[in-house]
Amino acid sequence: MMSRTLLAKLPPLCLSLALLLVFCVLPAHAARITGYRVIREPVCDRAGKRLLAVRSFERDGVPRLLVVDPETLASYDLPADSVKKSGDAGADLFRSTRLARALERYNSPPxxxxxxxxxxxxxxxxxxxxxxxxxxxxxxxxxxxxxxxxxxxxxxxxxxxxxxxxxxxxxxxxxxxxxxxxxxxxxxxxxxxxxxxxxxxxxxxxxxxxxxxxxxxxxxxxxxxxxxxxxxxxxxxxxxxxxxxxxxxxxxxxxxxxxxxxxxxxxxxxxxxxxxxxxxxxxxxxxxxxxxxxxxxxxxxxxxxxxxxxxxxxxxxxxxxx
The missing domain is CATH 3.20.20.370 (Glycoside hydrolase/deacetylase)
Known part of the structure; x- marks a missing residue:
């Protein structure tokens, strides 16, 4: 990054362009992830769609869940309060899903x-x-x-x-x-x-x-x-x-x-x-x-x-x- 001494010697227009260049090459702000935990909980979103929550965490202090659609195999980062647990019935249904079948088939012997x-x-x-x-x-x-x-x-x-x-x-x-x-x-x-x-x-x-x-x-x-x-x-x-x-x-x-x-x-x-x-x-x-x-x-x-x-x-x- 440019030194303060060098920046101070630049004319106003050049100073603005220099600062713009500096900030453009800096990496984008990364969110703070804390409390990262492995879970496996069948949940439902607000529309009633069944999902599998596989990780819980906080992003910048806000509770989130990493969830997987067990049929499409798509994954989502969702607010924790946007889903609710589906209990034993959800666990029973999960066993017949595309995700469950793939986990059993490809993580097993030989x-x-x-x-x-x-x-x-x-x-x-x-x-x-x-x-x-x-x-x-x-x-x-x-x-x-x-x-x-x-x-x-x-x-x-x-x-x-x-x-x-x-x-x-x-x-x-x-x-x-x-x-x-x-x-x-x-x-x-x-x-x-x-x-x-x-x-x-x-x-x-x-x-x-x-x-x-x-x-x-x-x-x-x-x-x-x-x-x-x-x-x-x-x-x-x-x-x-x-x-x-x-x-x-x-x-x-x-x-x-x-x-x-x-x-x-x-x-x-x-x-x-x-x-x-x-x-x-x-x-x-x-x-x-x-x-x-x-x-x-x-x-x-x-x-x-x-x-x-x-x-x-x-x-x-x-x-x-x-």
């Missing part, structure tokens, strides 16, 4: 060290699911891939799942502002997927002791810190999670289930030579760490113009049971 959970659409669909990992990185942001995706919309918001780490989010305010602008302009419809906070990785360590399996890692805090950070920025975490490196074990899977989160892997990690087909979860990195994947993706988006689908569509039909 457990794989890599690429556990959902890797593609459950049913036949006409389209692909674009998932973009934003692991911690100091390399340039891959803006081209988001622009190429947005160009497919032709006036409609294009769905993209952004797998975001807390460290990337907290160190890239300008890139985050760009994504927010694309959403506000109706060019992108982003599903915010938790990708852990620190995303620890040591290339010299074997997978069973790496990523979230590294000794001393607190998986609960890795999840919750990222959720809090998203909410502080006015972004709503989805009921999905991508393991760093796609590495996990049975203990991590069970923890995700307790947190009401569905693990999302991939059957089309482009940089590893995997070829997408209808229903695939495409995996690329938008943080500059894996340019090969972006280089392979851009011709797919520009030449083949695939239909990109929202991530919840992959998890079976919406039965409308609630």
């Amino acid at each position: 457990y794989r060290l890599q690429n556990g959970g959902a890797v593609r659409a459950e049913t036949e669909v006409e389209g692909l699911f674009l998932t973009v990992d934003l692991c911690p990185s100091k390399r340039p942001f891959e803006r081209d891939l988001f622009e190429a995706a947005a160009a497919l919309g032709r006036g409609r918001a294009v769905p993209v799942a952004v797998m975001i780490s807390g460290v990337w989010l907290s160190t890239h305010p300008q890139e985050l502002a760009y994504l927010k602008d694309e959403i506000a302009a109706g060019r992108l419809a982003v599903t915010w997927v938790n990708h852990s906070y620190h995303h620890h990785y040591d290339p010299k360590v074997p997978l069973p002791e790496n990523f979230l399996l590294a000794p001393g890692t607190d998986p609960l805090q890795e999840v919750l810190q990222t959720e809090e950070l998203l909410l502080s920025q006015g972004l709503v975490p989805s009921p999905f999670f991508r393991f760093p490196g796609l590495v996990s074990d049975g203990g991590l899977m069970q923890r995700l289930k307790e947190l009401s989160l569905i693990p999302v892997g991939s059957d089309a990690w482009l940089a590893k030579g995997e070829v997408p087909r209808q229903g695939s979860f495409i995996l690329v990195h938008g943080n500059g760490n894996e340019p090969k994947g972006v280089k392979l993706l851009l011709p797919i988006l520009k030449d083949k113009a695939p239909r990109l689908l929202p991530l919840p569509v992959a998890f079976g039909p919406n039965t409308g049971a609630l």
Whole structure:
């Protein structure tokens, strides 16, 4: 930021322009999130719609709830007083929902060290699911891939799942502002997927002791810190999670289930030579760490113009049971 001495020497008009420039580049004010707790409570909104409250917290001192529609898999940040508990009847109904079925199916044995959970659409669909990992990185942001995706919309918001780490989010305010602008302009419809906070990785360590399996890692805090950070920025975490490196074990899977989160892997990690087909979860990195994947993706988006689908569509039909 400019020093007071330098600002004092500027003419009035230049001073105004300088101050405007300074404040434009500062990150947007983040809300204060406190009292963040994991819950699982069936609730109803004022219209009688049944939802599942999965987190309670205060934002700038005001009680809020993070809730998930268990049929559409959409998530919402709602005032706590805008819903009411639905009791045992709601709990019974939840067990037959789309969310409950996905949690049971994808967080259960057999457990794989890599690429556990959902890797593609459950049913036949006409389209692909674009998932973009934003692991911690100091390399340039891959803006081209988001622009190429947005160009497919032709006036409609294009769905993209952004797998975001807390460290990337907290160190890239300008890139985050760009994504927010694309959403506000109706060019992108982003599903915010938790990708852990620190995303620890040591290339010299074997997978069973790496990523979230590294000794001393607190998986609960890795999840919750990222959720809090998203909410502080006015972004709503989805009921999905991508393991760093796609590495996990049975203990991590069970923890995700307790947190009401569905693990999302991939059957089309482009940089590893995997070829997408209808229903695939495409995996690329938008943080500059894996340019090969972006280089392979851009011709797919520009030449083949695939239909990109929202991530919840992959998890079976919406039965409308609630």
